Amino acid sequence: MKIFQHQLLLKEKRRGFHLITSEVLSAMPQIREIRSGICQVFIQHTSASLTINENADSTVRKDFETYFNKAVAENDKNFLHNYEGADDMPAHLKASLLGCSVVIPIISGKLALGIWQGIYLCEHRNNGGERNLIISIWGE
Amino acid sequence: MKIFQHQLLLKEKRRGFHLITSEVLSAMPQIREIRSGICQVFIQHTSASLTINENADSTVRKDFETYFNKAVAENDKNFLHNYEGADDMPAHLKASLLGCSVVIPIISGKLALGIWQGIYLCEHRNNGGERNLIISIWGE
Amino acid sequence: MKIFQHQLLLKEKRRGFHLITSEVLSAMPQIREIRSGICQVFIQHTSASLTINENADSTVRKDFETYFNKAVAENDKNFLHNYEGADDMPAHLKASLLGCSVVIPIISGKLALGIWQGIYLCEHRNNGGERNLIISIWGE
Numbered sequence: 001m002k003i004f005q006h007q008l009l010l011k012e013k014r015r016g017f018h019l020i021t022s023e024v025l026s027a028m029p030q031i032r033e034i035r036s037g038i039c040q041v042f043i044q045h046t047s048a049s050l051t052i053n054e055n056a057d058s059t060v061r062k063d064f065e066t067y068f069n070k071a072v073a074e075n076d077k078n079f080l081h082n083y084e085g086a087d088d089m090p091a092h093l094k095a096s097l098l099g100c101s102v103v104i105p106i107i108s109g110k111l112a113l114g115i116w117q118g119i120y121l122c123e124h125r126n127n128g129g130e131r132n133l134i135i136s137i138w139g140e
Numbered sequence: 141m142k143i144f145q146h147q148l149l150l151k152e153k154r155r156g157f158h159l160i161t162s163e164v165l166s167a168m169p170q171i172r173e174i175r176s177g178i179c180q181v182f183i184q185h186t187s188a189s190l191t192i193n194e195n196a197d198s199t200v201r202k203d204f205e206t207y208f209n210k211a212v213a214e215n216d217k218n219f220l221h222n223y224e225g226a227d228d229m230p231a232h233l234k235a236s237l238l239g240c241s242v243v244i245p246i247i248s249g250k251l252a253l254g255i256w257q258g259i260y261l262c263e264h265r266n267n268g269g270e271r272n273l274i275i276s277i278w279g280e
Numbered sequence: 281m282k283i284f285q286h287q288l289l290l291k292e293k294r295r296g297f298h299l300i301t302s303e304v305l306s307a308m309p310q311i312r313e314i315r316s317g318i319c320q321v322f323i324q325h326t327s328a329s330l331t332i333n334e335n336a337d338s339t340v341r342k343d344f345e346t347y348f349n350k351a352v353a354e355n356d357k358n359f360l361h362n363y364e365g366a367d368d369m370p371a372h373l374k375a376s377l378l379g380c381s382v383v384i385p386i387i388s389g390k391l392a393l394g395i396w397q398g399i400y401l402c403e404h405r406n407n408g409g410e411r412n413l414i415i416s417i418w419g420e
Contacts, residue, residue: 001141001142001278001281002281003316003317003419003420004316005316036144036145036276038276038278040383040385042383042385044393044397045394045396045397046332046333046334046394046396046397052186052240053186053232053235053236054186054232059220060232062220062221063218063219063220063221063229063232064233066216066218067212067216067219067233071211071351072347078343078350079346079347080343081339081340081343089340089343092333092340092344093343093344093347095333096331096333096344096400097378098237099239099331099379100332100397101382101383101384102240104182104241105145105180105182107145107274112182112184114183114184114185115184117184117185117186117240120236134385134387134392138278138281138418138419139143139278141282141283176283177283178320178418191376192326192380193372193376194326200361202361203359204372204373204376206356206358206359207356207359207373237377238376239379242380242381243322243381243383244322245285245416247285252322252414253324254323254325254326254412255324256326257325257326260376278418279283279418280283
């Protein structure tokens with residue numbers, strides 16, 4: 001078993017849901033060397049998150065933004081943590097609902113994603129800035 | 141450290157939450173060979189998901205269906221992605237709220253689940269069809 | 281590649297969200313021996329969960345409790361599983377929304393958490409009792 005780790009610094013993206021599968025693959029070319037293994041992608045932030053979902057129709061990603069804005073309302077008067085802006089506490093909550101890592105099998109040198117699956121960066125802040133990911137792969 | 145991977149094709153299940161722990165164990169008998177390791181189960185779909193929850197009382201799984209149908213309503217007029225049916229966009233959202241993989245320690249040849257924990261297949265479509273899982277284990 | 285596993289039994293904590301990063305580090309000193317690897321923390325329960333979020337301002341953790349109590353209401357008349365108390369079925373649902381494990385890269389003998397990230401134990405029951413975690417690390 002071998003293990004490889006790389007950092008992937010993503011340029012600032014606008015608030016919403018963004019496909020980053022190709023950026024992950026480019027940042028970790030060693031996936032091709034793994035016959036049988038695992039890839040984990042981890043985001044080192046608490047107001048952006050990672051998930052896996054539909055990779056084809058961009059309206060799915062727009063509906064994700066619509067849904068999560070309704071499910072986690074801004075300006076909830078009961079929130080105590082509000083001095084970093086109306087989008088801040090909702091961003092923390094969305095980040096934990098979706099999670100800060102994805103774990104994907106590697107088979108025959110490729111991520112074993114389903115045909116419709118892609119990796120999303122979920123940017124929950126209005127001005128989130130750059131986002132730092134750690135990609136780890138292990139296997140043989 | 142060794143790694144094993146198997147595919148597990150699940151027959152179509154009706155919409156709702158289903159215990160699949162025994163199917164996972166049957167599909168990966170090599171778990172018994174691992175003294176210390178990890179098992180990951182990954183679903184290659186974006187409208188069904190995996191989670192771990194209560195394995196005894198079937199009313200828990202019924203209440204999961206009740207809750208998620210209320211938390212992610214069908215026929216939301218704000219959704220743009222609606223041409224695959226009223227259950228489609230909610231299925232994508234539920235899939236990301238619950239997640240597409242579970243990661244479980246292996247200790248002494250067994251999944252180290254708590255006494256009340258079982259693996260759920262969460263079928264979010266009315267007619268989801270067969271579902272394909274990838275089971276990976278690694279350890280020594 | 282090496283693998284280490286330890287049990288961490290947490291004393292009963294009150295309902296809410298609690299930082300446990302330092303307890304995890306103390307329970308697994310072998311993290312310091314890993315140059316490149318992964319740490320998984322798994323909770324063996326279905327009414328408490330684990331997540332990663334903001335480690336500095338305790339109001340974030342209070343707002344998590346506020347939010348999840350609103351998002352998963354107690355005494356929902358549609359719930360069938362209600363004989364273990366009003367907090368029980370909501371606890372199962374919160375546990376699956378947040379998840380029962382976190383997976384964190386290890387780089388140069390340290391958990392590669394972002395500067396604001398900490399590990400939360402999410403206690404969803406009024407009297408949850410002790411909680412048992414399994415910590416696994418692997419790498420080289």
